[in-house]
Amino acid sequence: MNSNALSRPLLVGVIVVVVIAIAVGLYFILAPAPPTTTPTTTTPPSATIITPPTTPAKKVVVYASLSEMTTADPSTEFSNSILWLCLVYEPLLWYNPLENKFIPALAEKWEASEDGLVWTFYLRKDVVFHDGTPFKAEAVKSSIERTIELGQGAAFIWDPVDRIEVIDDHTVMFILKYPAPLDSIAASSYGAWIFSPNTENTPEWFNQGNDAGSGPYKLVKWDPENEVILEKFEEWWGWKLASYEMASGKAPDVFIVKIVKDAVTQERLVVSGDVDIAMYVPLEDVDRLKADPNLHVTIKPSFQNLLLLINTKKSPLDNVLVRRAIAHAIPYEDIVKVARSGLANIASGPVPTGMFGHFDDFRYKYDLDEARRLLAEAGYPAGIDKTLVLVYTAGDVYEQRTSELIAASLSKIGIKIDIRPMSWEEQWALAQSGWEDPNKAQDLFIFYWWPTYITPFDFLYNMFHSDSKSFNLCYYENSEFEKLIEEAITLEGTDEKKALELYYQAQKILYEDVPAVPLWDMIDVRVGRAYIGNLDNAVNPAYPTVIFAQVLNVEK
Amino acid sequence: MNRQPLLQIEDLSIDYIIVGGSIKAVRNVSFSINEGEVVCLVGESGSGKSTIGLAVAGALPENAIIRSGKIIFQGKDLLYEKSKNKKIDNVMIVFQDPAATLNPLFTVGEVISDVIRSHLQIRDKGEIREKALEVFRMVELPDPDRIFNSYPHELSGGMLQRVVIAISLSTNPKMLIADEPTTMLDVTLQAQILDLLLNLKKKLGLSMLFITHNLGVASEIGDRIIVMYGGEIVEEASSKDLINNPLHPYTKSLMECIPRTHIKHSRLKHIPGTVPDLRNPLKGCIFSDRCSEVMDICRVVKPLLKEYSKNHKVACHLYSEEEK
């Protein structure tokens, strides 16, 4: 009744205000700004809204990383920060594993003695560090010695080194305790960086966001949670060389590593042009993305592989027949299809496809009947009445899907699996307890490995050698196997053929003993905007997740 | 009665809509109030007396519907005026619970200022305040300045009721509706308030519709008493007439229910049964199921309110036959 008198104007008022608010909002949000873009720009649809100023713009490339950065100390960092360390710091050599060749970096030439015990590196002369210090042999010695001294991260790679001698300003000599492939080691993705001796060189100093590198980019913003911003180091020696395969004339001026922690968002961002390169996209979408003319999809093998580590010291898995039964009950093809949308190779042994030391003879056949037979032979004709605990890293969808498929498949031969997603730290701490009491630890462990430097030894030693308490989470001990790989690594630098043979024998032992079931070897997918040229060559499986920005041809 | 009454209520019926039906709270009620007259509406809970008060004041709850009738005040139909959203300056109301009547978040002064401002069209703050203090003094409130700035919770019950009366008087109304204004108060305070209202009536020539369940109070303040039962008027007479010569069986038994201080009873009369269900009121006389003198006709035919003697009306078949 009487409420109409008042509320009608009120209603109208509210509607008017809302309409105006929406209109203004839409104008601001949706209205395209006047197109003042330079005509050559191939901006994505939404990017047209924001107008870059007409002043010569810097070429900015944003790279979306799935995980946040870890630390910034080149001596000790052993994790995600590789992503930008490769651009800020340089090693003596780079390695291209697909062509099996080394690319000179800070060292122009190098040579090894016959017995593989003395290695000499001849250094580049016109190099300056970002802090202005000229690069000399002393820097190599001090850098590597600091790394060895701190003894963290990948410091173990220098284990063969007895001492480092500075011959002159631009020559340095390594004397080894035992023969080792020092060229590979010097091209390691971790722990092989050379940095300026004139800086403070404390972990704190580095972690405040300072860099002491000599590479093509300088670190200008260090926000490990959100973003890392790199800026072109104009005095880098590589820009000046007429032709150097690790440099491009159209390299980006600014390279931003943006932490975007899920693949769906990364995909959305790269499609909309908000980032230029995405590290991970949902693999189901790869075909669709390939068809997008605005995008370029790079597909390259990676040396990262996924394994199912088996607790060999805990009943019933201490029985090799049970382990073999499991190995035959895993649907490898389906896993690759489901978990990776086909973007992986079915593993054959722990050494990944395409790498030196990989052999195609070690695939298990998916055969449930065979698995059942083995299980019966092991004394479990009706299956195992104990529920096995399988742990994987929470949040990793590939691991999750793989685990679910394994669980579903094993249930068909009467093995019940309890899948437990855990944080990596928790998972690893649990696994560590296995060395004290294997019965306390998990039964099965879904585990990624990728090499620090490119050698089969890195895979075989870390995961299966009884001295490697940190990562031998199968608790596997086999002295025959250990002897084989210990010998193989000493021969790698000098007698490759013999080394390969020994690696073959070692992997054969693993194939029969089944301490772990290698599942698949990853194929990496990077999606870039089409104007990011030469993306294929900016990706190198020896340096996982890295985009070598200095080789990109940005047509923006 | 050659003069036009101040307030005239004609055939008023009010329903409350509830889930699954409606409560017919007031049915076909007509009465009038002359200028300077105090009319008491007396009845027990559920008799519809308060609903009439609210209807006149234009403050019925939202689920109330006026089915029929007119409320004519000074020749204007209030219902029509209200629907045209016009203000009615000359009727004000005082409620039962003074503590609940005043908004706890506002000072007394704010409320009375708003009332004065909207009714008297005074804009000047000082003038409004003067007016407020004046009515405060009129209702014999001590320390009007302090009270003007007080919040309701800082005042006692008796004072609050005076404040509420003051607010009602601030617009110089012709008529005051008092809805059980003393029920929540102790006897001594009740006497104070009744005294005050009587004084005001004398001083200002105020007409009053006084709603109460207490016949004693009604007889003390009212010139005329209207007895309601179950949403209908059963009897209407001058106070003296009604007290001395109640006609309707309901009025009679009500009177006998009251314990009296000055006479010692041995036994009280009481009315058997309970209040009527107003969702489905009885077809015949609304009191027929509790009446001690019920006749057959009472259950079938509703008795109309008819004049029994001068200024004494009653709605009962006992009298309709005898008179006609």
Add this chain to the structure above:
Amino acid sequence: MPISKEYVAKRLILLMLVVIGVLFITFIITRIIPARPELLWAGPHATIEQIQKAREQLNLDKPILIQFILYLHGFFQGDWGISWRTRSPVLIDVLSSLTATLELIIIAFTIAFIIGVPFGVLAAIKKYTWIDDVARIVTVIGASMPVFWLALIVQLIFGTWLGILPSAKRVDEWVVIVTGFKQITGFYLIDSILQGNHMVFIDSLRHIVLPALVLASYPFCLSARMTRAVMMEVSTEPHVRSLIAWGLPQRTILFKYSLRNTLVPVIASIGLSFGYTIIGAFMVELVFVWPGIGYYAAMSLLSFDYPAVIGCVLIVAIFYCVINTLVDIIHSAIDPRVKL
């Protein structure tokens, strides 16, 4: 609005107790339950000696109570520990991500209450009409909405299918670099205005629209429902009926009297819904990759970074406490019966 010294003292003591209580509970949970925090701290390649050193660094070799006191001691000196994940001081991490969250929450709350309260009022005065029925249904749906799901759907529709709004991050890096935008307060919208940076302003506005709207859905529906329900209750109360009877204009009754009565519980509910909204922000930030405290906390939680977790819980709890105090103060300002 008289605020007594006693109230201030009481609130401060309460805040202190809450901080210590929250610290205590979180500390106990995070120190007792994970079996070996030193392993996490020392990292995957640690030797036995390094682990021992970590034990000493973390004071794990001392009794739990001493550990707690040592932590408290450091805490009140601004040392909230070092994040195990980022290896930077927790306090700095927490404060830097806090502004992002605050920007989001403030905008969401503003939207929620500026629209929500009038919406509730409208529904209440339009009782028994279709407006009220629609309002009832809309708000009940909104208040029951799983906010993370809404975020996904909104992102899918506006970000992916329609492509009209960005669906992640606070601002486009490119714009930031091109325009040389600098952070001052950490609130991008304010900073860009301060610098007259039109492009960053619009860009960050575009970025904040979706997450803020999604986040606002719950407090909006809550405040609308609360307002509607309380308004209806208030309008039946005798003190409002008396104002109607005294013939005050409806405008005055509604906007001066009823509204103030309504605001008392509504404001109290704002304070409480803050708690739910900040948890909502956790999920919204996760979906929209918004670098706020929720995102930081979620990441810290998932990697068992306990110093960071304690820091996040604490900052949120302190905020919650402060908001509640504020609500009390506003309450006392509105309601003269409440003495602080």
Add this chain to the structure above:
Amino acid sequence: MPSLLGGGEMKTELMKIKDLKKYFPIKTGLFGKIVGYVKAVDHVTFHIGLGEVVSLVGESGSGKTTIAKCLLLLERPTYGQILFNGYDITQIRGKRLKDYRRNVQAVFQNPFLSLDPRMNVYDIVSEPVQYHMKLSKKELYEYTSRLLEMVGLDQSFQAKFPHELSGGQAQRVAIARAISLNPKLVVLDEPTSALDVSIQAQILNLLAELKEKMNFSYLLITHDLSIVRYISDRVIVIYLGKIMEEGPSEYIFSEPLHPYTQILLSSIPDPFTQEVREKTILRGEPPSPVNPPRACRFHTRCPYVMDICKEEDPAETDYRAEHKVFCWLYAKK
């Protein structure tokens, strides 16, 4: 019809309240510091005879309900004695308390609040019986039915819940429960003030009837003097926690002594005596019981106030047998 008033002869004393005092502490601040006391009842002495109806009359805040609570041992007095059949019951526990409970029962103002909303009428009425008397199921049923009959409720009510009853019916249930143990004393705390007049009469009649039958004593607590006159033998007028006047109701109503009693009486609107009475209107509001006036508590509002009233507490004056007044006007000095 026999009069409810047993006449002037001395009755056997059932209950004696001696010097009763009840203060409630007022706490404040963070640590609950006691900053004062509400002096609800201050040195009150009176007695209740066997089979007698005593009324305690006063306005709100006079402390009459607190006295009732002390008597019912719902509150333990701060000071003073309550003698029941000669025993001080203020500190009793256990079996003695159970015995006392059996003998002293109560009916409260609002029947809907004093009946457990989750129990039906049968359970409500039989509960005390069940606990105090060991009866078989059948006996209990019969006993309860009889009780309900006595208060005028038929079998059909047994299964009903309080919210299904009208006010009068609910109060009947409460009365049935109160008399179920055949107590010596029933405290009636404003038993009719929540009811309509017609219902009030029903309840008062019922109470009177029951008393005749069972010979209870009643302590009637009320602010409504009209029902006092109807039912009680003796009246005690109380103001701000102190007794002002005490005497047989005949005298109190016909010849009130204390100015307060006089005013109280004249304030009651009575439809039948309207024109004769000259009213005395009491001015002002009652003072707060936290800081009651010194000396005579009524002096701030008394029309006959003298200097001594502000100086000294008036002593008890026996105006005539059983008619006491606390007022300087009557002091025999």
Add this chain to the structure above:
Amino acid sequence: MIRFKEQRIILSLIVKKRLSLISLLIVLSFIVFGVSGPFIVPYPEDAWGLTYNVEKRFQPPSVEHPFGTDALGRDVFSRVLLGSSFSLIIAIGVIGLALAIGIPVGVVAGYYGGRIGTILMRITDMFLAFPPLLLAIVLAATLGRGLLNLIVALAISWWPWYSRLVYVQTNTVKNMPYIDSAKIAGLPSYKIMTKHVIPNALTPTLVQAALDMGSAILEAAGLSFIGVGVKPPTPEWGLLVSEGWQSINYAWWIAFFPGLAILITVVGFNLLADALRESADPRIRRTVLMRLGIKQ
């Protein structure tokens, strides 16, 4: 005019009634599905996550699979349907456990009061100082993922609400005249407590608790979504949404339907709460009332 107004009022009352009916229907069917879920799912193996089907991955909704299939080729409808069982278990578990802790604390503190009461209520207040759910998230993350851990974590963050509510109720009931009348009848304390105080103090709490099941489902889903709730392949709705998130650009239905199930269920409970009492968010409302010292 009058007729129109009357019809509007009646219509509004009918809408209100309809909504209550709908809400009752939703809640009942949720319970029915929850109880019968394991027995009526069309593809039980899919629902429990015991199988996968590479050929059927990412199929959009069809007759055969009304909600489509997920990344492992499992029937989403079956998983959502079975999810109602888990949601029901979680809701009952959380509320039950919270009540089991909250009621004794509240009753003891409310009825006996004194020092014990004060200590108990201060502890309760301490828990209430946490923003709601934050404690649950921390606890759930620390305990590790799993159905039981999730329930425990939520219940621990939830009980103080009930203990406060019961405390307030007990205090109110304790001072009701019918308690006095029980005392006067001479009943011993324990009898008064069990026969009068607890039944009367608990009824509103229990009704509230039943209606809170919607909130419990919502919050459990939130925890699972963040990644601290149940573990895969448990078909809990929050986890299903989270899993669907991975492929939302590609197959929206995987995340859409479980979310819709949460929404509808919670709407059902909230509407029911509305019908029982004109209320805003019940969680908020009861605390607002507590804060303002208004008894329900």
